[in-house]
Amino acid sequence: MDLGGLPILSAVIFTPLIGALLIALVPREREDLTRWLALGTALVTFGLSLLLLPGFDPTAPGFQYVETADWIPAFGIQYKVGVDGMALVLVLLTTTLTWISILASFGPIRSRLKEYMISFLILEVGMIGVFLALDLFLFYIFWEMVLVPMYLIIGIWGGANRIYATLKFVLYTLVGSLLMLVAILAAAFSFQSATGSWAGAFDFEQLRGFGFDPTLQFFAFGAFFLAFAIKVPMFPFHTWLPDAHVEAPTAGSVILAGVLLKLGGYGIIRFCLPLFPDAAQQWAPLLIVLSLIAIIYGAIVAMVQPDLKKLVAYSSVSHMGFVTLGIFIFQPQGMQGAILQMVNHGIITGALFLCVGVLYERTHDRSIARMGGLAASTPVYAAIFGFFMLASLGLPGMAGFVGEFLVLLGTFDHSPIAAAVASVVVILAAGYLMWMYQRVVFGELSDFLKGVGHHLTDMDRRELVTLTPLVGLTLVLGVAPALVLDLIQMPVGEVLARVGGSLVGAAP
C-alpha cells in the first residue's frame, strides 16, 4: 500500500504526542472535550498502526518501513525506527489497549483529568517508541519515557498506598535501566573502538552483526537483562508488581500488565539475544530455572491472595514466566510461543484488570472475601469476567492456550522435565482462578455486596465497549493464532539464527 511518502512509523509514534499537546491547550473546565480528544487521538493512533498491516511483508527478513535520520552525528546517534513482525504485533497490542484504557478511564478518573490524559498519551509515545526504535540510544530514551507518566498515573490517581507503590516501581525500574544505559554505552564504545568511528555505534542493525568480546557480553547481557527482567518481572525481581497493580488506577493496571511487562520480554528478544548471543547461552540455564520458579511460585502465591488485583498480579508473574522460559530455551516453537504469550497475556490480563476495575467502581473494594454471588445480580459481568478467567487459565480455543502450549512444547523438546514442571501450572492456574471466581461470582450475594445496594449495577454500555473487543480478540487469536504466528516467524528465525539454536544437552 502506498502511504504517500508518509513516515508512517513516526506518525504512529508521535500522534499521541500531538494529541497530548492539544489537550494541554484545552481549558481545564472542558472535561468532555479532553476525554474525547484523548480517545480520538488514541483511535487515530490505532488506525495508523493498522495501516502498517497491508504493506507489511511477513516473509521479508529484517525491518520494514525503516526511517533514519542523524540525530547526534558526533556519537553516531540516529533517529532510526523500523518494524518487524514481532514489533508490529506488540505495537498493535499497545495501540489497542491504549484506546481501550482511555475509554475505561472516562468514568473513574474525575480529578485532574487533563494531566491524566496527557500522561496516558505520552505513555503511549514511549511504549510505541520502545517497540519501534532501532537505535539503542533512541530505544533507551523511549524506555525511560515510559517511566514518568506511569509514575504519575500510579502516584496521582492511585489508591491509598500509591506513593509507596509508585516510588517502588520507579526506583526498581531505574536500577535496571540505568545499568542498562551503562551497558549500552559500553557496547557502543566497544564498537567504536573496533571500527574507529562512532558511526553506527548505536545502530541495532550494525551492532547485531558485531561480535562483542565475551567479558563485555557477560556483563552487558547481565545489565540489559536485569533491566528487562525487572520489567517482565521475573522472579525474584517481581515484588514491585503486586504493589504497583494494587495501587494503580484500573487503566494504569491494564497498561502496566498489558504493555509495560511486554517491554521486558520484547527487550530480551530484540536486544539481549542478538547482541550478546554467547552470554545468552551462558546465562540461559540459570534463567530457565528462574523462569520455572516464577511460573510455579507465582501461581502458588496467587492462590492465597486476598485481593483481586494482587491475585492477577501474581498470575502475571506466573504467565510471564512462560515468556522468559520460551525465550531462553532457544527453540523456534518456544520463542514463537513466548511472543504469542506476550500478546495473549496483554489482552487477557488487561481485560481481567478491566473486570476488577468494573467491580471496584461499584464497590470500592477488591477483597475477594467480601464478594460473592455476583452471577445472580450482575450476570453479564459475571459472564465476561468468567470468560477472561477461563482465557487466563489457558483454555483451548481462547488466546492463552496456544502461546502456553507452544512454550511448553518447545521446552519439552529441550528438556522434558522442565516442561513437566512448567506444566504443573495448568493445574495450579485452574486452581487459583476458579477458586477466586467461585468465591466472587458464585454463591449467594454476600452481605458486603448487599450493603452496596443499588450501586451494584451490571456493566454499562461504555464498559461493554471496552471489553467486547478484547473478548473478540481473545477468541480470534485462540482460533486463528496464525494471525500472529505468521508475523513472528521471521523475527524468531533471525534471533535464533544469531543465538545458534538449541542448547542440546545443556540442561537436565
Added chain:
Amino acid sequence: MSQNDLIALLPLVVVVGLAMAVVIIDMIVPDRDDLVGVVASGGLLLTLAVIAVAGPLPGGIGLLPVEGEQLFESATGGGVLVRDQLTAFLDLLFVMIGLLSLLFAADYLKPRNLPMAEFAATLLFAISGAMLLAGGRDLLILFLGLELLVLPGYMLAGYAKRDGLSTEGAVKYFLLGSFSSAIFLFGLALVLGFTGSTRVEEIAIVLAGVAAGDAPLSLGLAMGLALLTTGVAFKIAAVPFHYWTPDAYQGSPTPVTGYLSVGPKIAAFALILRLFVDALGPLKADWLPFVIVLAAITMTLGNLVAITQDNIKRMLAYSSIAHTGYILVGLAAYAAAPVRSYAEQAGLEGVLFYSAVYAFMNLGAFACVAALQRRPGVTSQIASFAGLGRRAPLLGAAMFLFLLSLTGIPPLAGFWAKWYVIQAALQAGGLVAWLAVLMMLNATAAAFYYLRVVVYMYMREAPDAARPVSLGAFTRVGLVVSAAFTILIGVAPPVTTAVIDMARQAAQALL
C-alpha cells in the same frame, strides 16, 4: 599589550565595569531595584555578545583572529591569560549563571527589603573572578581569580544580615573557606617553588620530566599536590571537604544558594581544568587515585544524606554534592585514560558538558524554590511544596522538569550530562568504568529524593493555609530560559550538537 589582547580582555572588563556601574547607579538613584536589575541583566546580555564576538564560538562571528592568543607575552613564551575555546565556553557559562541568578534574585529580594544593587555588584565581581579563573595560565592569576570568586561569595552568603541562619552560614563558609584558601595557597607556593615557575605551561614541562622519570617526585611537590587537592576539593565541595555546603546553602537567601550551588562549583572546576589538567596534567597518574576515591564517596554520601533531608535547600545542597561526584567521574576518566587518547578528551568534555547542563537545571530548581518563597514566611520544608502542581501549575511543571533532569530522565539535558560522563568513564575503563556503575546506582538513590518532591507537588494536597503563588516577571524570564536549555539540550539535535561541539573544542584547546 596588543589590540588583540585588549579585545580578548574585553568580556572581563565589561563585567567588572558593569559591577562598578551598578554601584554608581545605586549611588545616583538609590533604591531603584528594577533599574539595577534591568541594567545588570542588560549588561550581562551585552557581555554574552562580547564573548560571542571576541571568543571562538563555533559558527559564531569571530571578528578577530584571537584563537589561542596569549596575553602578557613573557620571555619564555607563555602568557598568563589565555582566550581559547575553553575560556569562551566557561565565560559564556559564568555569564549565563550570573544572568540567571540576577533574574531569580530580583523577585526574591524585593519583598524582603534586601538591596538589589549590592547583590548585583557583589555577584558581578564574583563572576569576574570566575572568568579570570577560566582564562588563567599563571598560578598567581588563578589564585587571584579564586579569591575574587570566593570573597563575594562569603558576602552573598551572609547577605541577609539580620537573618541568623544567613550569617551563621556565612561565618561557617567564610572560616572554612579561608582555611581552605590558605591550604590551597600553601600548596600553590610549594608547587611554584619546586617547579621554579608560576606559568602553567612551564610547570607542565617540568612535571612532564618528572612523569617521564627524569627527576624524582620530590616530597615538597607531593605535599604541594596534597594541599592543592585538598584546597580544590573544598571549593567543589567534595566529600570529606563538603561540610560547609549544607549549612551555607541552607542559610543563604535562596537565590544566593542557587548561585552558590553552581557558580563557585563550576568555577572551581575551571580551576581544576587550568591547574590540575593544564599544569599538573603530567602527574595525573599520581592524583588519579584521589579523584576516584573522592568521586565515589562524594556522590555516595551526597545522595545518601540527601535522602534523609526534609529541607529542600539542604536536600539540594547534598544533591549538589552528589553532582560534584558525578563531574569528578569525568575528571577521573580524563586522568585514567592514556595520554593523547580520545578517552582523555572525552573525560574533559564530560566535565564541561555536565557543568553546563548542571548549571541550568540546578539554578532552575533553586529558582522554583525561590519563586515559591517569594512571599516571605514560606519555609524551605519540602512539605511547603504540597499541592504545588495544582496551586501553580506552571511553577510545578517547571520544578518537575528540573527535578526530572536532575534525576537524569531522558530526553532531558540532565540525562545527556550523565550519559556524557558515563561514556567517557567507560572509555577510560578499569576502575573508572566501575565508577560509572556506582554512579548509576547512585542515580537511582537520587531519584528517590527528587521524586519525593514530585510526590509532594502532585500527589499530596496543599495545606488549607496555602496561598496562591505568583511569579514575577524576572523569574518568569529566568525560568523560561533555564527550562528551555534543559529541554532543548535534550531534544533539539542542533542545540545538543552545538553544546557538544563547544565542549569538544574547549577540551581540545586544553589538551
Added chain:
Amino acid sequence: MTQSLDAYLILASLLFTIGTFGFLARRNAIAMLMSIELMLNAVNLAIVAFGAYVPTLAEDGALIALFVMAVAAAEATVGLAIIIAIYRNRRTPLVDEYASMRE
C-alpha cells in the same frame, strides 16, 4: 643553598601547622581569623624564600607575596564584617554556638 631553603620551608611549615592548630583549637571567630592570617604569613614566608633561592622566581617571589598580603587584607575585611553581623545576631563570638543548622 638548598639547606637554607629547606630551613625556611621547615619554618614556614611549622608556622602553617601552628596556624592550623590554632584554627582547629580556638572557638573564638576572631582568633580563628587570626590563625588563618598566621597560615597565610607562613605561605608568604615560603614564597619569599623561594624567591630568594630559586633563580627563575627571583622576580616573582616578592610580587606574589605582596599579592597574598593584599588578598589577606581583603579577606580579613570581609571576615570581620561577617563576624560582626553574626555577633549582632547571636551576641557571642564563639563559633561552636553557631550550630542551629546541622545534619
Added chain:
Amino acid sequence: MPFFTEAPETVATAGSSLDQALVLALLALPLAGFGLTALVGRRMGDKAWAIAVPAIVLVWLAALYLIFQTLVAGAYGEAGLHFRLYEWIPAGDFTVEVDFGVDALTAVMLIVVTTVGMLVHVYSIGYMAHDPGRWRFFAYLNFFMFSMLLLVLADNFLLLFVAWELVGLSSYLLIGFWYRRRSAALAAKKAFIVNRAGDFGFGLGIMAIWTTVGTLDYSDVFQLLPAQVESGAIEGWQMTGICLLLFAGAIGKSAQFPLHVWLPDAMEGPTPVSALIHAATMVNAGVYLVARANPLFAQSPEALLVVALVGTFTCVMAAAIAFTQKDIKRVLAYSTLSQLGYMFMALGVGAFVPAIFHLVTHGFFKGLLFLGSGSVIHAVHEEQDMDRMGGLWRRIGITHVTMLIGSLAIAGIPPLAGFFSKDEILGESFKLGFGWVWAIGIIVAVMTALYMFRLMGKTFYGPSNVDPHTEPRIHESPISMTGPLMLLAVPSVLIGFALGWPPESGLIHQWLAPVFHPLEEALHHGAADYQLLGIDGFLLGASVAVSAVGMVVAWRLFGFLSTMAPRPALVASLTARLNGPYRISRDKWYFDDLNHLLFVRVGGAVARALWWFDVHVIDGAVNGVASLTQGTGHGLRQIQTGRVQNYALGIAGGLLVIAVGYLFIVAR
C-alpha cells in the same frame, strides 16, 4: 494476510463435499445453538429450548446419515472420511491443522453421543421447565454437544486436546449450574481442576509425541511411532511413557483411580447433565482416547497392564462404595465409575472391541438410569436421599419400569444390553490369559447386581419413607421426560443383541475390526472360534449366575415389588457386623479427606508460607536495601554536627589522609 484463503494441502479424502458439510454441521449447529441461546435465550422465557433442542435433533439426523454412510454403506472405505478445515497453528516445523475424520470408531461414538444427547435435550425441556436459568442450561448443553462432537471428530491429538478441555469446561459450567449452592460451585471447580490434573499428563504426552515424530496427525503418528519402536529409534520405555501420559488424560476424564474423586461430586449438576455428560458421553472420552490410540498402546504391554490395573482397581473400589451411598445419584455415579473401570479393564487386556461395545451399551442404560433417577427425584420434589423414598413403583410406573430395565441391563441379565457387552469383556479377559481380571470382573458383577437392586429396592419397593408433605403430590413426570426414558429403554434392551450377536462376530466387531487391526496384530490375538458349548459357554454361564446371585441377595435384603418385603433388621445387623468395611465404603475410602488434607491443608499452608516468603524475604530484601540506604544516610548525616571546629577537623583529617597517600606515591 492469507489465512482462510490459503488452499489447504490435499488430504486424502473420500466422500462428497456434502458429507464434509454434514460433518461441519455437526459442529456448527450446536455451536450456533449455543451462541444464539446465550445471546437471546433470556428473552425467550419458557421457550428457551426452542433453538437448542431442534439444533440437536438436526445434529442427530445428520449423524445418522454419517453413521449409515460409514458403517453400513462403507462409503468412505476403511480409512474413513478425512478432511481439513484450515491450518490452525503454523509455528515453524510445528503445524496443527483443524482436521476432521469420521471412521468406524467415530461413527460408533456418534451413535451414543448424538442419540443420548438428543434424548437428554428433549428430556430437559420438561425437567428444566421451571428453572429460571433454563436458557443458560440449554446454551451450555449445546456447547457441550459441540465440544463432545469435536472430541470424536478431531483428527489429530491437539484438536482432540482442545475438545478434551472444552468438554471439561462444559462439565464445569453444567455442574455449577446452580451456582448459588456452594456445594455445586465447589463440585464444578473440583471437576475442572481434577480433570486438569489428567490433562497435565495428556498435554505432556502430546508434546512427547511431537518431539518424537514431529507430527500430531492420528494417521501419521500411528504409522511413525510404531515404526520407530520397531526400528529401534525410540526405546520401549519411551513408548510406554507416551502411552501412560496419554492415559493420564484418560484417567482424569473417565474418572479412574486416583482422579475419580470429581465424578460423584459432579452429581451436584442437574440430572440430565449427569445422564449425558457424567454417564453416557464425556466420561467415555478416556476410553475413546485409549481406543483411538490403540496402535500406540499395542506397542507397550506395560502400559496396557497399567490400564488394566487402574481399571480393575477402580472397578472394585467404586462398586464397593456404591453399596453404602444413600444419595440415589451418587450410587449411580459410583456405578458409572465401576463400569468405566470395566471398560479400562477390557482395554488393558487387549479386548478393545468389547470395551467399546460396553461403552455403547453402558451409554444407553446408564443414561436411562440417570434420567430415571431424575424422574424419581422430580417426583419426590428434589429429594435424593433413598432413605426418604420407597414404594414408588405404583406412583410412577413408567419410571419404574424403565429403570428396572436399566437395572437388569447393567446387572448383566440376558438378553438385555449389558449382558452381551459385559460378558464379552469377561470372556475375552479370561481367554486372553488374564484370569485374575476375569475373577475380579466376576466379583464386581455380583456387586453390581447387588447395589443396583439395593437402589431399586430402597427407591421403588417396600414401604414409603417419603416426606408426608410430599407424599400426596408424587406424580409421574411429563411426556417430554418419560418419552426419552421409554426411548432409551429400547436400546437398553435391544442393542446388545443387535450389535453383539453372534458373540465375538457381531456387527460391532465387523465395524470396528479395521480400527483395531493394528492392535490385534501386534498382540497376536488368536482368532479362536467362539465355542458356546465349550469354554465360552462356561464363562457365560458363570457371569449370568453370579449376577443372578447378586440380584437375589439384593431382593432378599431390600425387597422386590410387594411379594418380597425388605428386611431392614438384617441389613442393620450386617452393617453392624461389618462395621469397619461399611464405614470405609460409606466414607468413600477416605479419598476426599486425603485430598483435602493434601491440597487444601498442606497445599494451603505451602502457599501461605510462600506468600510470607515473598512479602518478608524477597520483598523484604528489596525494602531492606531501601531501609539500609536510608539508614546509612541517617548515620552519615550525623557527621554534619553544625560546629565549625568539627568541620575544620574533618578537613584537616582529609588533608592528612591525602598527604599520607601522596607520601606513599612518593615512596613508590
